[in-house]
Amino acid sequence: EDFLHRVPVECDEIQALIKCGAFDEVCNMTRPAMLWRWNLLQAGGKNALPGAAVLPGGAKTLFVPAIPHDATDAALAEMQTPEYTIEQKLKYEREILEVCVSGHPLDFLPRNGEAWSDELPGLRGKRVTLCGWVVTYRHVGTKNYRNMMFLTLEDQRGVYEVVLFPNVYDRYGGLVFETRSMRVTGRVEQDGQIKGEKLEALKK
Numbered sequence: 310e311d312f313l314h315r316v317p318v319e320c321d322e323i324q325a326l327i328k329c330g331a332f333d334e335v336c337n338m339t340r341p342a343m344l345w346r347w348n349l350l351q352a353g354g355k356n357a358l359p360g361a362a363v364l365p366g367g368a369k370t371l372f373v374p375a376i377p378h379d380a381t382d383a384a385l386a387e388m389q390t391p392e393y394t395i396e397q398k399l400k401y402e403r404e405i406l407e408v409c410v411s412g413h414p415l416d417f418l419p420r421n422g423e424a425w426s427d428e429l430p431g432l433r434g435k436r437v438t439l440c441g442w443v444v445t446y447r448h449v450g451t452k453n454y455r456n457m458m459f460l461t462l463e464d465q466r467g468v469y470e471v472v473l474f475p476n477v478y479d480r481y482g483g484l485v486f487e488t489r490s491m492r493v494t495g496r497v498e499q500d501g502q503i504k505g506e507k508l509e510a511l512k513k
Contacts, residue, residue, distance in 0.1 A: 342390035
């Protein structure tokens, strides 16, 4: 409640802060329970300005006290609201913060002996397969009016670059728009960049 009294924020900003875990360390409620209580408090507001984040009525806090003071507190104390799954947490964190703080997106996807990004300096000239999370990508047109793509991917140990030349781009480039987690196969160039040969979606 100290935050709400001190900082002028909008309702959707409070919801975003809850979803991305900004209040995790100041209460023992799950993110869904905190969000549910916030929405309940807002629904009970009488004189709030449109969009303004306030604690309506006699509400003293966004969080459930150890000893319930009213029907809302009592209902929340008894309600079992499961925490978001780790996948849901990562999804909201990516959407709101543009970075994952509860883990890495690849932590929960299968590996099958793929190389790590920090091993690439010792694999120059060799054909490798890595798992990666797409950080950025950009298209480049060739003089023959074909497309190629440069990808920046990361795994739990670092960042690496992949280039898809036109023939490979024509076959696999569309996958970048369908998923950000993928398995990359290609040859490591002398500059450390990977000349991509194949992309596959990583799934559980």
